[in-house]
Amino acid sequence: MSETNVALPSMRVSYEAGALDETSLAGTWHEQLQRWFDEAVEAEVTEPNAMVLATADAEGVPSSRTVLCKGFDERGVVFFTNYTSAKSHDLTATRMAAATFPWLAMQRQVNVRGTVEKVPGDETAEYWAVRPRGSQLGAWASAQSKVVSGRPALQSALNGIERRFADNERVPVPPHWGGWRIRPEVVEFWQGRPDRMHDRLRFRRTDDLWTVERLAP
CATH class of the missing domain: 2.30.110.10 (Electron Transport, Fmn-binding Protein; Chain A)
Structure with missing residues (x-):
């Protein structure tokens, strides 16, 4: 012990x-x-x-x-x-x-x-x-509570969302x-x-x- x-x-x-x-x-x-x-x-x-x-x-x-x-x-x-x-x-x-x-x-x-x-x-x-833009993007990128293959998969999803809303002043x-x-x-x-x-x-x-x-x- x-x-x-x-x-x-x-x-x-x-x-x-x-x-x-x-x-x-x-x-x-x-x-x-x-x-x-x-x-x-x-x-x-x-x-x-x-x-x-x-x-x-x-x-x-x-x-x-x-x-x-x-x-x-x-x-x-x-x-x-x-x-x-x-x-x-x-x-x-x-x-x-x-x-x-x-x-x-x-x-x-x-x-x-x-x-x-x-x-x-x-x-x-x-x-x-009033949420930071990064938190907004993270909410779009993360399928919360789902099993993922690893950290790279999360980063890849975030990168894709960043590109998707790159031209948007406001994230919906x-x-x-x-x-x-x-x-x-x-x-x-x-x-x-x-x-x-x-x-x-x-x-x-x-x-x-x-x-x-x-x-x-």
Whole structure:
């Protein structure tokens, strides 16, 4: 057994960076998320909009990956991807997802769970317009989640797309690309506390009404 594995059981951090109580909680989940997101940006957390997206396929087999949140409001949390990707196949099959913002440096995390819907085309186009040209071309070139023969095949596909749009000032949105919105049914705010007595406050939706609950750590 390696020295690293021997040390794993003793690896722990005492979470003493902050607290979260009902009196300091914002009135809505999205206002609280905005508050913590702003604080993560101010603290210079690496990629504060990164979130771990969890999905399951039609047989219930789960998978997860990190994606970038590109917007949130009272309607939900938005990210963009290829609609032919593995994650999109999962979302199309189950219409459910969960995402976690892991702000480890602040001893915080936020978990969002709910149903999903595709983002309307005008919202996708608005975001697409601010993407770097290289990212736009990459979205056209990559058949996301498909098996490829090697890196040269990817580069060859990108070279072909670069030639295709060489004379275009603006690259159009691919028909196979767009946004997903997670419409939360549950949003949990987690703040690490000493002795593993963490603060867990959950917004839970029933019909159109939201309630706040404290969960045992």
